[in-house]
Amino acid sequence: MKIVVTGGTGKAGRWAISHLRDTGKDVLNVDWKHDGSAHGQCLVTDLTDPGQAFEALAGADAVVHLAAIPAPEIRPVAETFRINMISTYNVFAAAEAHGLQRVVYASSETVLGLPFDEPPAFAPIDETHPPRPESSYSLAKLAGETLADQFARRTGVPYVGLRISNIMEPDDYRAFPSYQDDATLRKWNLWGYVDARDVAAACELGLEAAVSGHEVAIIAADDTCMTRDSADLMAEVFPNVPLTRNLRGRETLLAIDHAKEILGYEPRWRWQDALA
Secondary structure, X not given: OEEEEEOOOOHHHHHHHHHHHHOOOEEEEEEOOOOOOOOOOEEEXXXXXXXXXXXXXXXXXXXXXXXXXXXXXXXXXXXXXXXXXHHHHHHHHHHHHHOOXXXXXXXXXXXXXXXXXXXXXOEOEOOOOOOOOOOHHHHHHHHHHHHHHHHHHHHOOOEEEEEEOOEEOHHHHHHHHHHOOOOOOOHHHOOOOEEHHHHHHHHHHHHHOOOOOEEEXXXXXXXXXXXXXXXXXXXXXXXXXXXXXXXXXXXXXXXXXXXXXXXXXXXXXXXXXXXX
16 A cells, blocks of 8 residues: 655654554655655645646555644745645645545644634533634644545545644653643643554554544543643633533543544554653
8 A cells, every 4th residue: 555645744744654654655755845764655745836746646545644844833824824825725635536436634723713712612622622723823724624524425435534633753752741830831632632642553444444534533641731630720711611421530621532433543642651
């Protein structure tokens, strides 16, 4: 199975490519920046150019589309939207033109209303929460989900959108103890995070799960970045937000039930284990 991973030089992409290759898949990294790998394993490509996107996906069975300006406030707002929106369209159109069997792509937790200066409608937040993009970055991610809806409808090819939480590599966990004295420091995404290795596993599951049409799932750790119970955090910082269920201990407030149901997603990595 030949897989194209776009954005494979980036934070999530590096782990996704390593994981997919470890499972025996033939993986090509398509990115604007070379990853230093051997000849033939990385193709330097501008995905905002439809011709380059078309050529990059030739011969692939599936694509994992992770390429994007990775966050707001890195590039000018209009440029962030332009690059992320056009590259996503070009990848989806190239996948259709080449008859790829599966498209997995990175959406984002930001479509849900981050940084939650306006409190969420409910918690734990899930895929039924009304989208509230607060930046050109999150607006492009939401528009990408709409593109996926229509490509999946038109082609009959399964599309899997991963609403990925704040990605952490093992070294990033050293900062987590500094959050504990002030619950407001990480309220912007309901104290969520996800290990890059779990993101990589979610990409594989997105390629292989028995899904049809277009599915979107939140991908997060099963706990928060705090040592306090989640109910206590909500009571202090978001006291007027209704809870949809009794919270158990430090459970994530970015619900991953849907990812578990449709993908078989089970996050393995927790920050406290890493620090221990």
